[in-house]
Amino acid sequence: MANSREGAGTSAGRVVMCTGAAQGIGRAMLNAFAAQGARLALLDIDAEGLAKAQRELQRDFPAIEIFCVTASVADDIQVAQAFDAVHAHYGRLDVLLNNAGISMNRPSLELTPADWRRAIDIDLSGVFYCCQQAGRAMQATGGGVIINTASMYGVVAAPERAAYCAAKAGVVALSKSLAVEWAALGIRVNALCPGYIRTALVDSLIERGALDAQRISARTPMGRLGTPEDVVAVACFLASDAAAFVTGHAMLADGGWTANGYM
Numbered sequence: 723m724a725n726s727r728e729g730a731g732t733s734a735g736r737v738v739m740c741t742g743a744a745q746g747i748g749r750a751m752l753n754a755f756a757a758q759g760a761r762l763a764l765l766d767i768d769a770e771g772l773a774k775a776q777r778e779l780q781r782d783f784p785a786i787e788i789f790c791v792t793a794s795v796a797d798d799i800q801v802a803q804a805f806d807a808v809h810a811h812y813g814r815l816d817v818l819l820n821n822a823g824i825s826m827n828r829p830s831l832e833l834t835p836a837d838w839r840r841a842i843d844i845d846l847s848g849v850f851y852c853c854q855q856a857g858r859a860m861q862a863t864g865g866g867v868i869i870n871t872a873s874m875y876g877v878v879a880a881p882e883r884a885a886y887c888a889a890k891a892g893v894v895a896l897s898k899s900l901a902v903e904w905a906a907l908g909i910r911v912n913a914l915c916p917g918y919i920r921t922a923l924v925d926s927l928i929e930r931g932a933l934d935a936q937r938i939s940a941r942t943p944m945g946r947l948g949t950p951e952d953v954v955a956v957a958c959f960l961a962s963d964a965a966a967f968v969t970g971h972a973m974l975a976d977g978g979w980t981a982n983g984y985m
Contacts, residue, residue, distance in 0.1 A: 732962045734759030737812045741795055741852055742822030744771030746921040747871065750950035751819050754958055756783040763808045763815075764790045766822070795822045795848030796840075805855035814863045817961045818856040820849050820870040823889075825923075830884040838885050845889035846896070853900055857909060865908020867961050870897045872913040874976040890915075894972045901970030910969040912960050917976025919948040943978030952977075 738755045742748040743764035752762060756779055766772045769792045776790050789811045793800040808815060826841040849870050860866030875883060876890030897913035904911060918924065918938050924947070927933040939946050956975045959965055974980055 732758060732958075732964075733817065735761065736816035737761045737763060737808075737814055738817040738819065738961070739763035739765065739808055739815055739856070740819040740821055741765045741848075742871075743790075744768045744775050746923060747916065747919065747950050747953050748819065748821040749775055750954050751821065751957055752779060753782070754951075754954045755817075755819075755961075756786045758958075759786070760817070761787040761812060762789070763812065764788065765793055765795075765804055767792065767794045794844075795852055796843040798847075798851045801848070801851040801855055805852075805859065809859055815856055815859040816863075816866050818852060818866070818868045819957060819961075820852050820856075820868060822848055822852075823871060826886045826889075827882050828885075829882050833885060841885035841889050842892075845886065846892040849893050850896060853896070853911070857900070857904055857907070860909050861904075861907045866910075868897075868900070868909065868911045869957055869960050870911070870913045872897070872915045872972065874915050874917045874974055874980050876913070876915055877972060877974065878980050897972065898970045905969055910960075910965070912965075912969060913972040914953065914956055914960065915972050915974045915976065916953045917942065917948055917974070917979045919950060919953060921950060941979065941982065942976070943982050946977065948975060948977055 733755050738760040740748050740752055743752060744766040756762060764772055764775060772790050772792060776788055779788055791804040791807050793804040795801055823845045828837060853868055856868055870893050872893040873890040875887045876894045879887050894913045897911050901911040928935045935947060953975050956973055
């Protein structure tokens with residue numbers, strides 16, 4: 723059954739591309755933009771997960787146009803081919819939700835060069851490759867919006883996350899640099915920095931005892947972990963005309979975690 727809000731939102735008719743589209747926050751973002759009436763382009767390395775996401779979106783939003791492409795954001799050639807395919811299909815790109823990424827939790831003394839490269843290649847280089855391709859497409863049509871998913875750990879640090887923190891801090895700095903450089907092109911670039919969010923991955927870590935949800939909730943001033951919808955709401959704002967004067971910002975959606983110096 724179609725969502726009653728389908729086609730009613732601020733992104734109606736816009737071409738919205740999401741990387742890391744098959745699951746988690748990226749998948750939740752797609753629901754929101756589909757409900758607004760956007761035309762969607764989905765990119766993920768997981769072809770099976772991508773096909774599942776497409777089926778679900780077409781079931782829930784039958785009037786929405788959807789185009790899918792399988793690629794690794796860590797491969798600049800695959801990224802270029804993916805963006806070429808999206809441009810060939812839609813002829814333009816209005817919003818990039820640059821969401822693909824991995825987590826890397828490992829003691830720094832045990833971190834291998836391969837571990838480091840994998841985190842940087844996906845979480846930082848992949849973001850740049852997609853930004854560059856999106857920037858070229860948006861410049862040709864007079865502008866657009868890029869939202870790079872970083873992390874609160876791009877703003878503050880945590881133990882055993884050296885590669886992840888370095889990559890996400892790089893995403894924040896990259897977003898600011900591109901925002902300054904591309905403002906004259908009509909392209910807004912912001913970083914979205916989630917805290918602990920109840921995705922399927924986080925839930926599995928909690929179930930295995932790798933994350934202590936009670937401790938995290940106690941440390942968070944708002945007293946809970948976030949939901950994907952908490953992050954999606956910020957992305958929708960940043961993509962909208964209501965944020966027309968917002969660029970170069972690292973917007974935290976962390977329930978006050980990074981502001982809390984008490985415990």
